[in-house]
Amino acid sequence: MTKLNTYRSGPDERGHFGIFGGRFVAETLMPLILEVEKAYRDARADPAFEGEMRQQLKQYVGRPNPLYYAERLTGHLGGAKIYFKREELNHTGAHKINNCIGQILLARRMGKTRIIAETGAGQHGVATATVCALYNMPCVIYMGETDIARQQPNVFRMKLLGAEVRPVTSGSGTLKDAMNEALRDWVTNVADTFYIIGTAAGPHPYPAMVRDFQSVIGDEVRSQMQELEGRLPDSLVACVGGGSNAIGLFHPFLDDPSVQMVGVEAAGRGIEKGPLDHAASINGGRPGVLHGNRTYLLQDEDGQILEGHSISAGLDYPGIGPEHSWLHDVGRVEYAYATDQEALDAFQLCARTEGIIPALESAHGLAEVIKRAPKLPKDHLMVLCLSGRGDKDIFSVAKHLGVEL
């Protein structure tokens, strides 16, 4: 592990975290990307922007959400004391809304009048459609047709909220293709449109901006743990697709050397089966350039992007946020993985022991907690980011369990 004085100073002015990140976009978008960067810098320096965001997170989203002691699960596993950060209790049922509030306020500040977004599981699409309804802005959500088929409840939610959901048929019709299509829309409508990217990836300043908006998760955990236990947590666990809930939880603790951090990738049917059977970019990919940044990617020898697989539509993106790639390379964060089956098992255990149905994404993080907690002492404080609720997943889980609804 490379010891650094701080792990929190990135990115540099060109958007790099070590060799990762950057601004790999078409010239048409570049002036706008620079404009977003400047507008974001100005907004962060403006107390009025921060004030409005705090107000909305409190009144509309319902923050702070609890840091909850999962007592029955802790007893069941018989080791570390397990806490859940209850992001699933946010309005819209996931952490995604934290970022959407921040970005739509920025879009308004920039005078943009139209919002676009991509979505995989539909959580980011729902969160974006929600803030667009709240601020009365037209909203187009790009969603792969494969994802539309497996996430019908969220598709209907978005429509109820007034968004137009455009099915994406190119490629394999999943999250990466939805992102390509959103970028094509943006290139065509640069003048009036703001692209609310849902994860801590994309061209600079998006990875830093999304991280900052999600850091409210880790900031709250820090003060809540102080209140509950009078000290820092010992370990933090979060699932990683693009990695926005994980970076939001981790970032405020990166310079606390006693705090261990584990990001959990989706191993699908098993990493050993090769990159068509999992979605673990760090554990089973290598660095490349896609969607505006250099990061770990699932790709073949010729640099063609592979689709990957996960039971969770929110994790089957072939890349990962560039800051995670860097945190992996410098060794500050450990990146583990959980298979579809392990996530399904964790999903059911959580429902039965805690009365909480977690999102399949979050269940990947929980699967890692299940592996680690029993081996740790009872005074080890472990925090899982319960990033979303699982109502959207009950149909696909039922299918996997052979239950007809």
Added chain:
Amino acid sequence: MSADILADGRIARRFKALKAEGRAGLVTFITAGDPDPAASQAVLNGLPAAGADLIELGMPFTDPMADGPAIQASSLRALKAGMTVRKTLEMVRGFRKLDADTPIILMGYYNPIHAYGVEPFLAAAREAGVDGLIIVDLPPEEDEELCIPALKAGVSFVRLTTPTTDEARMPAVMRNTSGFVYYVSIAGITGTASASNTAIDAAVARLKRHTDLPVAVGFGIKTPDQAAEVARVADAAVVGSAIVTRLADGIDAAGTVRPGTVEDVLGFVGELAAGVRAARG
């Protein structure tokens, strides 16, 4: 040394010859390996005789973010037929055995080159007879990635400028560009909307204030008449999606190329070339 290669390379020589002829050039785009390697090589080999003055050869990529449906589909056809960066360079080698003069510019996205390795790729491209690169997702902010190494290796790096490239940005965009400047005439993706003639006139005039390099104009040019309009003001007109669509029209449901398709595509290129050649007549 590399600077001399670029100043006296095929691209510079071709634009010098066009200037001497008093006409604009026709730049044609096809995707390497679309719909299969043999048909694609046949089209490529036939382009100069059909009237193409410069050739853009697309390197297929799974995620062509700046391309419209026609070129997206052509990339997927090529990949399905097994196209790779190495095979694309093989196509250029095959072409060079027949034609030593027509410039070839590879156009595509960065990741396949990143995966190949920048230095080995540049050496192989130069050796194969590639003259320049147009890489859509490498703006001047990322020049150290490929642009600077390419110039050192004697391969031109042709920059895209767009309606959104403002005056303040123009010097940075022009700084390391070589060969020619490609003006993307619309804010959008390939093969969709077309810019108005007056907008193109103004844009070319603006670019000429910033560079002595030839200016090629592309995106949205679909017919011989449109190509002729552009050829009146620009140094070259670029046609891509319309040619690729013509090729796609000649493929049956099973993906097989129908007899006469290569000739039909080259015939269309001939019509475009006639339009361009008559533009200033």
